[in-house]
Amino acid sequence: MISVIDLRGEALPEGAALRTLLPRADFDVAAALDKVRPICEDVHHRGDAALVEYAQKFDGVQLDQVKVPAEALEKALAELDPEVRAALEESIRRARIVHRAQRRSTETTQVVPGGTVTERWVPVDRVGLYAPGGRAVYPSSVIMDVVPAQEAEVPSIALASPAQKEFGGLPHPTILAACALLGVDEVYAAGGATAVAMFAYGTESCPPAPMVMGPGNIWVAAAKRYFTGVIGIDSEAGPTEIAVLADDTADPVHVASDLISQAEHDPLAASVLVTTSEALAAGVQKELAAQVAVSKHREERIEPALQGKQSAIVLVDTVEDGLAVVNAYGAEHLEIQTADAAAVAERVTNAGAIFVGPYAPVSLGDYCAGSNHVLPTGGCACHSSGLSVQSFLRGIHIVDYSQGALADVAHHVVTLAEAEDLPAHGAAIKARFGWKVPGK
Numbered sequence: 001m002i003s004v005i006d007l008r009g010e011a012l013p014e015g016a017a018l019r020t021l022l023p024r025a026d027f028d029v030a031a032a033l034d035k036v037r038p039i040c041e042d043v044h045h046r047g048d049a050a051l052v053e054y055a056q057k058f059d060g061v062q063l064d065q066v067k068v069p070a071e072a073l074e075k076a077l078a079e080l081d082p083e084v085r086a087a088l089e090e091s092i093r094r095a096r097i098v099h100r101a102q103r104r105s106t107e108t109t110q111v112v113p114g115g116t117v118t119e120r121w122v123p124v125d126r127v128g129l130y131a132p133g134g135r136a137v138y139p140s141s142v143i144m145d146v147v148p149a150q151e152a153e154v155p156s157i158a159l160a161s162p163a164q165k166e167f168g169g170l171p172h173p174t175i176l177a178a179c180a181l182l183g184v185d186e187v188y189a190a191g192g193a194t195a196v197a198m199f200a201y202g203t204e205s206c207p208p209a210p211m212v213m214g215p216g217n218i219w220v221a222a223a224k225r226y227f228t229g230v231i232g233i234d235s236e237a238g239p240t241e242i243a244v245l246a247d248d249t250a251d252p253v254h255v256a257s258d259l260i261s262q263a264e265h266d267p268l269a270a271s272v273l274v275t276t277s278e279a280l281a282a283g284v285q286k287e288l289a290a291q292v293a294v295s296k297h298r299e300e301r302i303e304p305a306l307q308g309k310q311s312a313i314v315l316v317d318t319v320e321d322g323l324a325v326v327n328a329y330g331a332e333h334l335e336i337q338t339a340d341a342a343a344v345a346e347r348v349t350n351a352g353a354i355f356v357g358p359y360a361p362v363s364l365g366d367y368c369a370g371s372n373h374v375l376p377t378g379g380c381a382c383h384s385s386g387l388s389v390q391s392f393l394r395g396i397h398i399v400d401y402s403q404g405a406l407a408d409v410a411h412h413v414v415t416l417a418e419a420e421d422l423p424a425h426g427a428a429i430k431a432r433f434g435w436k437v438p439g440k
Helices: 015-019 029-046 048-059 070-078 082-100 139-151 173-182 192-201 218-226 252-263 278-293 298-307 319-329 341-345 362-367 403-419 423-430
Strands: 004-006 107-112 115-123 126-130 156-161 187-189 211-213 241-246 270-275 312-315 333-337 353-356 393-401
Touching: 015 319, 029 048, 029 192, 029 218, 048 192, 070 173, 082 139, 082 173, 107 403, 115 403, 126 139, 126 192, 139 156, 139 173, 156 192, 192 211, 192 218, 241 252, 241 319, 252 270, 252 278, 252 298, 252 333, 252 362, 270 278, 270 298, 270 319, 278 298, 278 312, 333 341, 333 362, 341 353, 353 362, 403 423
Parallel strands: 004 312, 126 156, 126 211, 156 187, 241 270, 241 333, 270 312, 333 353
Antiparallel strands: 107 115, 115 393
């Protein structure tokens, strides 16, 4: 069902050498880039007409318009199952609690008497958000996209999700209902690279956005790469990942179910168990076979994911070695199911999000923990963070010095300017105090 990598018996290599021993999906964004480039440029030149054409080509729908009418949002919310609505509302409530606490305040620091630097946090003017709609529908991603943007006080928020043939060319009604619950009324039926290009360039229906955020497939990732430097992005998100660091205190039923929960997303999803216990590994193998056999998406997603090169059980000698492995792997989602799990979690340095103990599964974080589930994948957790309020803010420094405060440091500025062979920098200081300026 799932391969085994045995790293016991010898000292583990470090850094890149260890990473090469660990499972990872093939996710060739560079190859996809060649295919999305002409699509993006077509949207640039033909606008809405190109979006309509690609909806027909990729989604099999004939759109009358790309922007979703207000009445469709209202209808979707009115017809939403009451239990689903209650669950979405609770997810929104918890996400707001966590993300509201992330909002930064303006801070002024007095460097010297008469000299201050203030850091003011300013939201982007507009953001385009993406909610996937391929193999599954993700109203939870609408929440994870929108709530931090709203808590950052972004004044203009738009969202795109693929057109769905079974819903008359509109995005999935649960996506629309989630938008309505959140008060997002600018929604577009656009998917993949076309949605990113729509936001990046703007069209007749959709004003351009300087930032595009949200998870998506390889075509979304490739389009984000294409527009890097033109717009701000969160990350080039790849297939979802779960890693579980566990010892002999873990329950194989829990571990197997958690591995399957992420394998359910996609055939390229990665499910990795790192454990010190051969007995646990055997128990998980047995549970995987039993649980997968009765799983809904067994053949098209779960089995290919678990049997793929990106998934494995990794055997290690000690929890210390396990920490080295998970820090080298840098999982999107990392569960710690060991003795003294909280203390072990404190020693993790590379993970998108960490789930501590047997009662904090990744599924909780996907929906109702209050944390954000838009997280770095493909090992990018070693240098990147998940989506947060900070993702939508820019820190602007405001420098305010009096004449006396500048006079006190003027000679240092001039000295450094001359050391860098930038005499005009120094001259700009001298001009304020009647010092000799070149040419006068």
